[in-house]
Amino acid sequence: MQVKNExxxxxxxxxxxxxxxxxxxxxxxDFLRHxxxxxxxxxxxxxxxxxxxxxxxxxxxxxxxxxxxxxxDGCQVDTIEGITESGEAAELQQAFLERNALQxxxxxxxxxxxxxxxxxxxxxxxxxxxxxxxxGNFCRCTGYHAIVDAVEHVMERAKP
Amino acid sequence: MxxxxxxxxxxxxxxxxxxxxxxxxxxxxxxxxxxxxVPAMNLRMASADLLIDINRIQSLKGISLSxxxxxxxxxxxxxxxxxxxxxxxxxxxxLVHKAMRYVAHQAVRNRGTSCGSLALADPSAEMPACAMxxxxxxxxQSKKDGVRTVxxxxxxxxxxxxxxxxxxxxxxxRWPCSGKDSFAGFDELSRRQGDFALVGVxxxxxxxxxxxxxxxxxxxxxxxxxxxxxxxxxxxxxxxxTEELARELAxxxxxxxDPDTVPNIEIKRRQAEAIARRVLIQMFQExxxxxxx
Numbered sequence: 082m083q084v085k086n087e088x089x090x091x092x093x094x095x096x097x098x099x100x101x102x103x104x105x106x107x108x109x110x111d112f113l114r115h116x117x118x119x120x121x122x123x124x125x126x127x128x129x130x131x132x133x134x135x136x137x138x139x140x141x142x143x144x145x146x147x148x149x150x151x152x153x154d155g156c157q158v159d160t161i162e163g164i165t166e167s168g169e170a171a172e173l174q175q176a177f178l179e180r181n182a183l184q185x186x187x188x189x190x191x192x193x194x195x196x197x198x199x200x201x202x203x204x205x206x207x208x209x210x211x212x213x214x215x216x217g218n219f220c221r222c223t224g225y226h227a228i229v230d231a232v233e234h235v236m237e238r239a240k241p
Numbered sequence: 242m243x244x245x246x247x248x249x250x251x252x253x254x255x256x257x258x259x260x261x262x263x264x265x266x267x268x269x270x271x272x273x274x275x276x277x278x279v280p281a282m283n284l285r286m287a288s289a290d291l292l293i294d295i296n297r298i299q300s301l302k303g304i305s306l307s308x309x310x311x312x313x314x315x316x317x318x319x320x321x322x323x324x325x326x327x328x329x330x331x332x333x334x335x336l337v338h339k340a341m342r343y344v345a346h347q348a349v350r351n352r353g354t355s356c357g358s359l360a361l362a363d364p365s366a367e368m369p370a371c372a373m374x375x376x377x378x379x380x381x382q383s384k385k386d387g388v389r390t391v392x393x394x395x396x397x398x399x400x401x402x403x404x405x406x407x408x409x410x411x412x413x414x415r416w417p418c419s420g421k422d423s424f425a426g427f428d429e430l431s432r433r434q435g436d437f438a439l440v441g442v443x444x445x446x447x448x449x450x451x452x453x454x455x456x457x458x459x460x461x462x463x464x465x466x467x468x469x470x471x472x473x474x475x476x477x478x479x480x481x482x483t484e485e486l487a488r489e490l491a492x493x494x495x496x497x498x499d500p501d502t503v504p505n506i507e508i509k510r511r512q513a514e515a516i517a518r519r520v521l522i523q524m525f526q527e528x529x530x531x532x533x534x
Contacts, residue, residue, distance in 0.1 A: 086249070105247065105248070128284055148279070149244075
């Protein structure tokens with residue numbers, strides 16, 4: 082079996098297949114920002130606490146700082162750029178805007194990733210449960226109320 | 242910070258993993274969900290010459306019921322999110338089902354694994370406490386000894402110290418199925434939803450008619466390993482599941498915390514008593530309600 086310090090990887094980033102050579106210690110969010118040039122995903126704590134680096138890998142949201150890029154070989158990776166371009170997050174983004182759910186915006190890509198997974202889960206959620214779902218994402222500006230308002234609004238509208 | 246330099250491999254079989262561990266020992270670390278190991282590496286509190294990424298080993302995936310329906314197997318690659326959504330776990334292992342909502346946050350649950358949590362043995366984590374309560378069976382494999390099993394109550398030695406040897410990989414956990422006369426309780430105190438517990442309590446009660454046949458209560462975050470309350474096992478046997486009993490048992494649980502292993506023992510005891518009381522009252526109400534039907 083091959084032991085490597087660098088790896089050739091091929092993955093689908095926002096729908097586009099790309100190949101790279103990466104050091105195995107490069108984490109996914111650094112790879113997306115520095116190697117791919119997608120700077121929408123942010124780096125916060127680098128220890129899995131703040132959620133600023135949340136991205137989607139094979140359909141589920143993960144911490145970009147707790148996965149190495151080499152592990153995403155063969156995976157579908159979606160970033161804030163991808164879900165913005167596709168319009169998937171448009172409704173949430175509009176709601177965030179209307180309700181002042183962002184101030185400095187640093188946490189927003191991660192917040193949107195987490196919120197989108199919740200909205201798309203089809204679960205009904207109370208305000209309390211929305212707070213629980215968002216508890217893995219830190220925001221240092223808004224005090225969270227406006228973010229919960231925005232997510233609640235979109236979830237209400239998504240109800241059948 | 243970023244993780245220190247390491248080499249990486251991604252084997253296809255458990256045998257290959259065992260081969261590497263046999264030759265490298267603690268210089269190699271197993272990477273499963275990576276939700277504890279990678280932060281520790283990023284914070285430079287852990288390092289490895291070689292990371293063995295087991296994420297592509299098919300045999301470690303999945304959750305299944307044993308042929309004799311005695312236990313539910315959770316493979317080393319079953320993510321917390323899979324366990325939380327598993328109908329088998331909900332039906333047969335209600336304690337773990339209840340505990341899952343306290344385990345980290347969704348993005349972490351999407352990657353982190355039950356077996357990883359058990360192998361690390363953080364004293365504030367939920368899975369080791371559940372394993373102690375139910376006395377789950379941990380299954381490990383090595384080149385030298387092949388497959389061996391250890392009951393959870395003989396697995397946790399001390400702070401981050403377990404029966405898992407450096408040449409072994411934890412391949413699955415077997416959760417014993419709880420019978421229909423069993424009831425589960427779980428709650429914890431943490432600063433933020435999903436964070437590690439300051440104090441937590443897991444419990445399971447087996448009923449014989451309207452009386453308690455056997456009760457297991459475990460506190461965690463209260464010492465180096467999850468702690469079974471020996472006194473409450475005896476005090477509860479043969480009793481009716483009343484609120485009064487719950488209050489008495491909570492005092493016993495708190496009293497058993499070793500003052501030498503935790504700072505601020507008075508605060509810890511008050512927290513443990515409050516959480517134990519909450520868990521036991523709720524669970525006993527369910528027991529009593531079911532026995533009246």
